[in-house]
Amino acid sequence: MYASMWSYPWDLVDCGIHESLADMKANGLTGVSMITSYHAGRFLQLRSRKRKIYFPEDGVTYYPTDLSRFRGQKIQPRVGKFIQAHPTFWHDLLEESRKLNMTVSGWTVCLHNTRIGMAYPDTCVHNAYGDAVYYNQCPSNPDVRLYMNTLVDDICAHLPLYSLELESLNFMGHAHEFHHEKDGIGLTALEDFLLSLCFCDSCVARAKKEGLDILPAKETVKGWLDRLSERDVPPDLDQKFFAQGIDFFRDTPEVYQFLKWRSTVVTSLMEEVYKTVGGRSKLYFLSLLPHSKSWIFGVDLRSISARCDGAVVCSYDCGADQTKRDLEECHRTFAKGADLLVGMRAFMPEYHNKAEFAEKVKTAYDQKVDGFLFYNYGLIPPIHLAWIKDSLQSAEKQTGACPNG
Numbered sequence: 001m002y003a004s005m006w007s008y009p010w011d012l013v014d015c016g017i018h019e020s021l022a023d024m025k026a027n028g029l030t031g032v033s034m035i036t037s038y039h040a041g042r043f044l045q046l047r048s049r050k051r052k053i054y055f056p057e058d059g060v061t062y063y064p065t066d067l068s069r070f071r072g073q074k075i076q077p078r079v080g081k082f083i084q085a086h087p088t089f090w091h092d093l094l095e096e097s098r099k100l101n102m103t104v105s106g107w108t109v110c111l112h113n114t115r116i117g118m119a120y121p122d123t124c125v126h127n128a129y130g131d132a133v134y135y136n137q138c139p140s141n142p143d144v145r146l147y148m149n150t151l152v153d154d155i156c157a158h159l160p161l162y163s164l165e166l167e168s169l170n171f172m173g174h175a176h177e178f179h180h181e182k183d184g185i186g187l188t189a190l191e192d193f194l195l196s197l198c199f200c201d202s203c204v205a206r207a208k209k210e211g212l213d214i215l216p217a218k219e220t221v222k223g224w225l226d227r228l229s230e231r232d233v234p235p236d237l238d239q240k241f242f243a244q245g246i247d248f249f250r251d252t253p254e255v256y257q258f259l260k261w262r263s264t265v266v267t268s269l270m271e272e273v274y275k276t277v278g279g280r281s282k283l284y285f286l287s288l289l290p291h292s293k294s295w296i297f298g299v300d301l302r303s304i305s306a307r308c309d310g311a312v313v314c315s316y317d318c319g320a321d322q323t324k325r326d327l328e329e330c331h332r333t334f335a336k337g338a339d340l341l342v343g344m345r346a347f348m349p350e351y352h353n354k355a356e357f358a359e360k361v362k363t364a365y366d367q368k369v370d371g372f373l374f375y376n377y378g379l380i381p382p383i384h385l386a387w388i389k390d391s392l393q394s395a396e397k398q399t400g401a402c403p404n405g
Contacts, residue, residue, distance in 0.1 A: 003028055003373075005374050007032050008376070008377075010378075014049060014051070017093055024385070025102060032105070032377075033107040033165055037151065042055055061151075063083060064079075065158075069153065075119075105162050106164045106165065107167065107286075108151075111168050111172070114134050127195055127199070133174075135172070135177045138198050145269055163309070164277065165284045165373070166286055171196065174192045174196045187228075194224055197262075212261050214258045217255045284310055284312050285308055286312045289313075290330065301333060306335035311340065312342070319356070320360045324366075341373055342373070343373045344357075344364070345375045346380050354390070358394055361395050365392075
């Protein structure tokens with residue numbers, strides 16, 4: 001069974017690259033998924049012998065980037081100080097993984113880049129009020145699309161990867177994407193969604209070229225959002241919103257048509273990137289939501305799975321029953337032949353105990369997924385790494401054979 005672990009390079013350097021990979025291998029992992037481009041954060045490093053808190057740079061690359069490939073382009077990458085300080089990191093990682101017969105994949109954060117947003121605000125998502133959303137580059141923007149194609153081309157030219165896992169190659173939500181966020185009224189999920197919708201010049205131009213005027217939808221959404229300052233308590237519409245999905249807006253044709261068009265932007269960008277990769281590695285779309293909810297981020301997993309090698313669908317903050325329903329849905333909606341991998345965390349308090357985690361792994365195993373990705377080597381204690389090993393072994397023993405073998 002393919003089982004890779006999302007990891008940060010600073011954790012592997014602090015703990016030792018060989019030691020870290022050997023630790024993963026001993027606990028049932030067959031590969032490592034290493035960041036190639038990433039955002040800012042604050043991480044509690046449980047394993048590091050050098051520090052306990054790490055603040056990565058915002059929006060930089062973590063591989064030996066060839067800046068000449070981006071010459072003449074508007075958006076320019078920034079090579080992280082980490083890779084400058086550890087120029088042999090990838091050589092050492094690939095060499096040690098070869099010795100241990102483990103795969104190496106590139107975990108790439110795409111359009112979630114506040115550094116780029118602040119430097120090039122016109123490339124960002126702009127909400128119905130015209131506010132730039134600095135942490136999210138718009139997938140309609142031509143400069144953004146060129147940057148992403150150049151980035152994956154450069155990664156594949158430098159690194160012999162098993163796969164590229166593309167995270168945030170889509171529109172994003174309003175909440176929990178920046179820091180020190182303030183909300184004095186208690187935004188509902190519906191209101192959060194409405195604030196995330198993009199009506200930037202690139203979206204307007206792209207839609208117009210494809211025969212759709214999205215400005216009426218912008219005015220309707222703006223009108224809805226204007227009521228935020230007028231209401232006393234939040235409207236109780238979220239259950240209906242989630243249950244109906246995009247059909248929630250069917251009685252508002254201008255918004256409904258806009259939302260249907262919105263997903264084609266993400267799908268077409270994924271198709272472009274897949275052609276750019278050209279088979280040099282597997283290409284997976286990383287989705288934080290299952291198909292029934294991914295539309296919130298402008299994602300149509302049915303269409304995307306037909307235009308790449310498959311998708312990693314994260315199963316977070318839910319129990320085994322929901323995981324089963326989500327994976328059954330993926331099997332129904334994915335294109336024939338597309339790989340289905342499931343992402344899981346081994347975090348507390350997401351699980352009360354090891355048994356709950358094991359049940360979830362067994363459920364995914366029974367659903368015949370093509371592999372697992374677990375989050376994250378440096379963030380979980382050693383005992384939770386053992387959870388992964390024991391859960392995979394138990395699931396295989398109970399099933400009697402690897403689902404994908």
